[in-house]
Amino acid sequence: MEKKGIINNSSTDPNKILPMKYKWAREHYKAGVANNWTPEETSMQLDIELWKKQGSGALSEDERRMILWNLGFFSTAESLTANNLVLAVYNHVTNPESRQYLLRQAYEEAVHTDTFIYCCDSLGLDPDEIYNMYETIPSIKAKDDFVVNFTKSVFDPTFKTDSLENIQKFVHDLIGFYVIMEGIFFYAGFAMMLSLKRQNKMPGVSDQFQYILRDESIHLAFGIDLINTIKAENPGVWTEAFTTDITAKIKQAVELEKMYVDDAMPKGILGLNPNSVKEYVEYIADRRFERIGLPLQYNTQTPFPWMAEVIDMPKEKNFFETKVTEYKTGGSLEW
Numbered sequence: 001m002e003k004k005g006i007i008n009n010s011s012t013d014p015n016k017i018l019p020m021k022y023k024w025a026r027e028h029y030k031a032g033v034a035n036n037w038t039p040e041e042t043s044m045q046l047d048i049e050l051w052k053k054q055g056s057g058a059l060s061e062d063e064r065r066m067i068l069w070n071l072g073f074f075s076t077a078e079s080l081t082a083n084n085l086v087l088a089v090y091n092h093v094t095n096p097e098s099r100q101y102l103l104r105q106a107y108e109e110a111v112h113t114d115t116f117i118y119c120c121d122s123l124g125l126d127p128d129e130i131y132n133m134y135e136t137i138p139s140i141k142a143k144d145d146f147v148v149n150f151t152k153s154v155f156d157p158t159f160k161t162d163s164l165e166n167i168q169k170f171v172h173d174l175i176g177f178y179v180i181m182e183g184i185f186f187y188a189g190f191a192m193m194l195s196l197k198r199q200n201k202m203p204g205v206s207d208q209f210q211y212i213l214r215d216e217s218i219h220l221a222f223g224i225d226l227i228n229t230i231k232a233e234n235p236g237v238w239t240e241a242f243t244t245d246i247t248a249k250i251k252q253a254v255e256l257e258k259m260y261v262d263d264a265m266p267k268g269i270l271g272l273n274p275n276s277v278k279e280y281v282e283y284i285a286d287r288r289f290e291r292i293g294l295p296l297q298y299n300t301q302t303p304f305p306w307m308a309e310v311i312d313m314p315k316e317k318n319f320f321e322t323k324v325t326e327y328k329t330g331g332s333l334e335w
Contacts, residue, residue: 005233006095006226007170008161017096022229025097028222032104035218037211039115044122044204051123051202059201062269067202069264070189071125072133073140074212075116077181080144082109084177088154092161092170093226101222108215115208122204139263142256143185150176150249168237171230175246178223179288180253182216187284188261188277190216191304195270198306213310224291231293238293247294250285254298257281276303 006022020026050059059067085106093099120130134144153159153169161170190213197206231238258278265274282298289296302308 006098006229007092007167009094012094012096014094014096014099017100020097022095022097022225024225025095025101025222028218028225029097029101029104031218032101032108032215035211035214038111039118039208042204042207044118047202047204048122048124060269062265062267063196063201066192066265066269067196067205068125068130069133069137069140069260070193070209071116071119072130072137073143073189073260073264074186075113075120075130076134076140076144077185078109078112078116080147081177081181082106082113084151084154085109088151089174089177092154098226105219105222108219112212112215115212119205119208137263139256139260143253143260146253146256147176147181147185150180164234164236167230167234168239168242171227171237172242172246174223174227174230175250175292178220178227179292180250182223183220183288184250184253184257184281184285185260186213186216188257188281189264190310191277191280191307192265192270192272194307194310195272199270201270210310227292243294246292247289247297250288251297254281254285279303280307 053059085102090099090102090106093102116130119125120127134140151173153166154173159166159169161167190209193206193209194213196202197210258281261274261277261281265272265277268274279300280303282300283302286296286298286300
């Protein structure tokens with residue numbers, strides 16, 4: 001089979017980045033660099049005071065549960081994402097400018113991992129409780145297990161993208177990694193955690209989740225560009241049977257995310273209720289279907305127009321048409 005394009009290209013010199021073939025990869029890299037931030041730039045003082053507060057004005061038990069569930073899910077999900085990148089995806093993407101972005105993304109995943117260390121340390125949380133939630137909380141374990149099972153091919157040390165069948169498996173795993181994990185499984189948590197800021201609660205934690213969301217929107221944009229480029233260069237992978245299977249699996253992921261919502265936030269809090277968050281998951285999933293060229297499945301309207309201020313879903317298609325000056329370092333972000 002002729003080797004060409006963005007993956008498994010034997011004619012590519014990985015040390016020779018110029019001239020660039022995939023300008024979008026470079027744009028994603030530059031946007032990521034312009035967004036650079038570290039968790040220590042964010043003060044946790046008000047969060048510490050509120051977390052320790054008892055009685056009037058304290059966080060409710062439901063609010064605490066929601067915060068803990070999301071810290072528990074994201075803390076291990078970021079490590080799972082980083083492992084996918086470094087141990088699997090990078091090996092098969094031979095294009096230099098795409099690899100440059102993947103290295104940038106891996107760095108950002110490390111920053112995100114550091115964020116949860118910073119939050120846990122600041123709030124005095126039990127690290128064993130938080131970092132074991134992917135084993136002890138069934139709704140979190142179900143999401144992590146789903147992604148691990150979805151992305152098995154790329155972790156096989158003998159796996160190579162040297163046939164149409166294996167390229168299809170690679171695209172399958174990229175969808176599990178970018179579209180499902182980063183594009184669906186993160187977003188109910190983002191809506192929940194960013195709602196804290198709207199109620200002037202836990203500003204340090206919610207600011208950091210906002211910065212993570214901004215990074216993840218670029219990760220998602222890169223991943224979808226990567227998927228669509230591989231599709232364009234290898235049209236034989238996008239068969240009816242394959243797209244039917246992918247559609248069913250994304251819908252299964254949506255159901256797992258809805259279960260997580262019911263578990264993390266069983267009652268209405270912070271201006272949210274479980275049903276509205278589940279509607280938001282459907283809305284997000286339709287945006288993912290749309291971006292990879294599959295029919296919409298839910299036709300749900302967003303119940304959270306305020307989230308558009310943070311991620312602005314319709315703008316994802318034109319994410320990099322905004323001026324670089326609009327990207328600020330984390331410490332200078334304003335709501």
